[in-house]
Structures are given as structure tokens and as C-alpha cells.
Amino acid sequence: MSPSKGSDDVVRLESVRKVYGNDRNGVVALGGVTLGMRRGTFTAVMGPSGSGKSTCLHCAAGLDRPTSGSVVLDGHELTGLNERELTRLRRDRIGFIFQSFNLLPALNVVENVQLPLRLAGRKAKRADVDEVLARVGLSDRKHHRPGELSGGQQQRVAIARALITKPAVIFGDEPTGALDTRTALEVLALMRQAVREVGQTVVIVTHDPVAASHADRVVFLADGQIAGELHEPTAQAVSERMTQLGAWADVPAGTVN
Incomplete structure (x- = not known):
């Protein structure tokens, strides 16, 4: 499973199609998506319900196999790997x-943060654990269990756990969806910091324009197809684009935040 040389994209989907069910009655979740995420960038994927955004993330992360097309992650072609190889790649190169x-x-x-390395049969260096916990502001909570932490603190632990393996890319599936606005902003700032300071690559799926505005780029999906993108997005610009896609057609004005 040696990596192949490619572009500066840490993740690249090429003509990815995903159909659930059979050819005659199947549901097309992705209809030939081509998309790249460059190293050291923060990408948000958005779209109406049923647009294929979660399927796109799952295919990119090797959690789901495309019906056809190619997915390359950190130089590895995922579509040709068996389940054992996929598991190892996800464990070693993805947060x-x-x-x-x-x-x-x-x-x-500490034990939750160390878990990915232990599952991989690797010993977690205490200095590395201390570093990621300091980065997420939890140096004084090392010996607390999740039940003793707030939701925001638990998500900070999850970020530290994702960072500890020094992954090629971190995928987030609605990572701020269960948090209040202030805590969500703190978590987004941590992800933004990881991109800016250590060159981490982050890809999230979100429904929140404010969350998306922290990204370098927002990619919009509709009906399983790329429907455009924004660079250096603002929350207002994201909201307007989502409205154009019909994502909030049935939502009363002023209720989207």
C-alpha cells in the first residue's frame, strides 16, 4: 500500500458516483463528483438535505465505497483497497x-486521546499527548472522564484525539451541531488554528453558515452534483447561496443562524 505521487490535493474525488440500491430502482446520492482538497486548507461542504454531502464525506474518508470513480487520499487510491487496508489507512492517516x-x-x-494510537499498536508519547491537550486548552482536565466535562470540552477532547496521530486530514461531520453558539465558535477557532499553525487539512460537513465561514472554501452540493463554491466565505454569502439552492425554502425568514 505504497503512496503514489500526485498533485497537492491531500484528498481527491474523481467522477465519484454512489448509488444505493440496484441500477433500476437505486437512489443516486452522488452523480459523478470531481473534487479536490489541498493540503493545509479548511474546506466546508454544504447543501440541502439529501444533496449528497454526507455521502461525499463518507466516500472521501473511506467509510463508504463509491459505485464508480476514484478516491485518492494522501497518495493512496482507496477504491482498490480491501477492508483491512482501508481500516489501517483510516486509523493511521485520518482523524x-x-x-x-x-x-x-x-x-x-488522556486515555481517550491515546486510544487511536493504542488501537494501532503504537505507544503514545506523553509529550505528544500533553502538546495536543495544551493546544485545545485541556491541560487541567487530563484525568477527568467525559461525564465530568461540558459538551465543548468533550469536543475539544475529540479534536485532540483526531490530532494525536498527526493525520493527513481531519474529517468533521457536523462537528459543532451539538454545541451552543459560543462554544461552537471556540471549537471552530481551534480547527482554524490547526490549519494555520501546523498545516493541518480539515474537511467538514455542516448546515451552519457561521461554521462554514471559518473555512477557506465552501463547496456546495445539490442533487448529488457540485453546485458551486465560495472562497474566503462570509456567513451572509453562504446563507445567500444556500437560499439559492433551495436549502431553506420552507424555513421562515430570520430563523437561520
């Missing part, structure tokens, strides 16, 4: 941040 945090309640903060 994940979920809306529900996905921390193990019986483990303390």
Missing part, C-alpha cells in the same frame, strides 16, 4: 470529529 463526540465514558481525557 474524525463527530457531532456526538464519540468518547468512551469509562476512559479519562
Whole structure:
């Protein structure tokens, strides 16, 4: 599973098509998407419900196999890997941040952060753990369990856990969806900081224009197709584009934040 040389894209989808069900009655979630995410950038993926944004993330991260097309991550062609190779690649080269945090309640903060390395049979260096916990502002919470932390603190642990393996890319699936506005902004600032200061690559799926405005670029999907993108986005510009896509056609004015 040696990496192949390619462009500066750490993740690239080429003509990716994903159909759920059979050819006759199947649902087309992605209809031939070509998309690249460059190293050291922050990309947000948005779109109406059913647009294919979550499927796009799952295919990019090797969590779901495309029906056809190519996915290359950190120089590795994912579509040709078996399940064992995919698992190893996800474990070693990808970090994940979920809306529900996905921390193990019986483990303390340090143990949750160390978990990906332990699952990979690698020893976590204490200095590395201390560094990522300091970066997310949890140096004084090392021995607390998730139940003793706020939602924002739990998501900070999840970010530290994603960073500890020094992944090629971090994928976030609605990473601020369960947080209040102030805490969400703090978490987004941490992800932005990781991109700016250590050259981390971050890709998130979100429905929130404010979250998307922290990204370098917002990619819009509609009906399984790329429907445009914005660079250096503002929350207002993202909201306007989403309205044009019909994402909030049934939402009363003034209720989107």
C-alpha cells in the first residue's frame, strides 16, 4: 500500500458516483463528483438535505465505497483497497470529529486521546499527548472522564484525539451541531488554528453558515452534483447561496443562524 505521487490535493474525488440500491430502482446520492482538497486548507461542504454531502464525506474518508470513480487520499487510491487496508489507512492517516463526540465514558481525557494510537499498536508519547491537550486548552482536565466535562470540552477532547496521530486530514461531520453558539465558535477557532499553525487539512460537513465561514472554501452540493463554491466565505454569502439552492425554502425568514 505504497503512496503514489500526485498533485497537492491531500484528498481527491474523481467522477465519484454512489448509488444505493440496484441500477433500476437505486437512489443516486452522488452523480459523478470531481473534487479536490489541498493540503493545509479548511474546506466546508454544504447543501440541502439529501444533496449528497454526507455521502461525499463518507466516500472521501473511506467509510463508504463509491459505485464508480476514484478516491485518492494522501497518495493512496482507496477504491482498490480491501477492508483491512482501508481500516489501517483510516486509523493511521485520518482523524474524525463527530457531532456526538464519540468518547468512551469509562476512559479519562488522556486515555481517550491515546486510544487511536493504542488501537494501532503504537505507544503514545506523553509529550505528544500533553502538546495536543495544551493546544485545545485541556491541560487541567487530563484525568477527568467525559461525564465530568461540558459538551465543548468533550469536543475539544475529540479534536485532540483526531490530532494525536498527526493525520493527513481531519474529517468533521457536523462537528459543532451539538454545541451552543459560543462554544461552537471556540471549537471552530481551534480547527482554524490547526490549519494555520501546523498545516493541518480539515474537511467538514455542516448546515451552519457561521461554521462554514471559518473555512477557506465552501463547496456546495445539490442533487448529488457540485453546485458551486465560495472562497474566503462570509456567513451572509453562504446563507445567500444556500437560499439559492433551495436549502431553506420552507424555513421562515430570520430563523437561520
